Amino acid sequence: MISMRDVSLRREENQILDHVSLEIKKGENWVILGRNGSGKTTILEMLTGYLFPSEGRIEVLGNLYGECDVREVRKEIGYISPNLLEKLNLIDPVWEVVATGAYAFLRFYQEIPSEVKEKALGLLAEMNLGKLSHHPLGTLSQGERKKVMLARSLMSEPKLLIMDEPCAGLDLYEREKMLAEVERLSERDITVVYVTHHVEEIMPMFTHAALIRDGKIAGSGPKEKVLTNDMIKQTYDIPARIEWDGGRPWIKVVSGG
Numbered sequence: 001m002i003s004m005r006d007v008s009l010r011r012e013e014n015q016i017l018d019h020v021s022l023e024i025k026k027g028e029n030w031v032i033l034g035r036n037g038s039g040k041t042t043i044l045e046m047l048t049g050y051l052f053p054s055e056g057r058i059e060v061l062g063n064l065y066g067e068c069d070v071r072e073v074r075k076e077i078g079y080i081s082p083n084l085l086e087k088l089n090l091i092d093p094v095w096e097v098v099a100t101g102a103y104a105f106l107r108f109y110q111e112i113p114s115e116v117k118e119k120a121l122g123l124l125a126e127m128n129l130g131k132l133s134h135h136p137l138g139t140l141s142q143g144e145r146k147k148v149m150l151a152r153s154l155m156s157e158p159k160l161l162i163m164d165e166p167c168a169g170l171d172l173y174e175r176e177k178m179l180a181e182v183e184r185l186s187e188r189d190i191t192v193v194y195v196t197h198h199v200e201e202i203m204p205m206f207t208h209a210a211l212i213r214d215g216k217i218a219g220s221g222p223k224e225k226v227l228t229n230d231m232i233k234q235t236y237d238i239p240a241r242i243e244w245d246g247g248r249p250w251i252k253v254v255s256g257g
C-alpha cells in the first residue's frame with residue numbers, strides 16, 4: 001500500500017527527514033505522532049506527491065514516485081488537511097462542497113449530475129449532517145465542517161485516506177463526534193494514515209503507530225508495542241504514563257519526572 005525506504009529531505013542545511021522508512025500494508029491503519037516540527041506533515045506531503053525526497057524511494061498504491069503520473073495516483077488518495085478547509089468557499093451549500101470531492105476541483109461552474117448530488121447527500125446523512133445539507137458551509141460549527149471534509153474526501157472512494165490533525169481545535173463533544181466517524185472508516189475498504197498531537201485520538205480502528213523525532217523514526221509498528229511509556233518519553237521528552245481504556249490509549253504526565 002505504502003512503502004517509504006530511506007527517505008531523506010534536506011532544505012539548505014536543514015535535515016527535515018532523515019532516512020525514514022515505513023511500510024504500510026493493506027488492512028492496516030496508521031497514526032503518526034511527534035513533536036511540533038518533527039516532520040509529520042512533510043511525510044504526508046511526500047505520500048501525496050507534493051514533496052519529492054532528496055534521497056530514498058516512495059511507492060504508493062503500487063506507483064513508484066518519480067516514475068508515475070502523481071496526479072493519477074492522487075485520484076485514489078483522500079487528503080484532509082487544514083489548508084484545504086481554508087480554500088473552500090464558505091457561502092457554498094454543504095452538499096455542493098461535499099460533491100466537489102468527486103472531482104479534482106473546489107467549486108462547480110456547471111450543473112452537478114443528480115447521482116453525484118445524491119451520493120453527497122447520502123454521505124452527509126450517514127454523518128448525521130443531513131439537516132445541514134443545504135446550509136452554507138460558513139454557518140456550520142468547526143466540528144461539523146471537519147465532518148464535511150471527511151464526507152468530501154470519501155466522494156471519490158479513495159483507497160488511501162490521509163488525515164492531518166482532523167480534530168485540531170475541536171471541543172470534547174465535537175472531537176468525539178468526529179472520532180466516531182473516523183472509527184466508522186474501519187467499515188470501509190480504505191487505509192487511513194492519521195497525524196495527531198493527541199494520543200487519546202487513537203481510536204480502536206488504528207492498528208499501527210509511528211513516532212517521529214527530529215525527522216527520524218523513533219519507533220514504528222503495532223500500536224501497543226510502540227505506544228509505551230518509554231517511547232513516549234523518548235519522543236516528547238516528557239515522562240508520561242499510557243493507560244488503555246475502551247481500546248484507546250490515554251496519557252498522563254508523570255509529575256516531578
Ligand SMILES: Nc1ncnc2c1ncn2[C@@H]1O[C@H](COP(=O)(O)OP(=O)(O)OP(=O)(O)O)[C@@H](O)[C@H]1O
Nearest residue numbers: 011014016034035036037038039040041042043197
Ligand atoms: N519548505 C520548507 N523549507 C524549509 N524548512 C521547512 C519547509 N517545510 C517544513 N520545513 C521545516 O521542516 C520541519 C518539519 O516540518 P513539518 O511541518 O513536517 O512538521 P510537523 O511535525 O508536521 O509539525 P507540526 O506538528 O508543528 O505541524 C520543521 O522544522 C519546518 O520548519
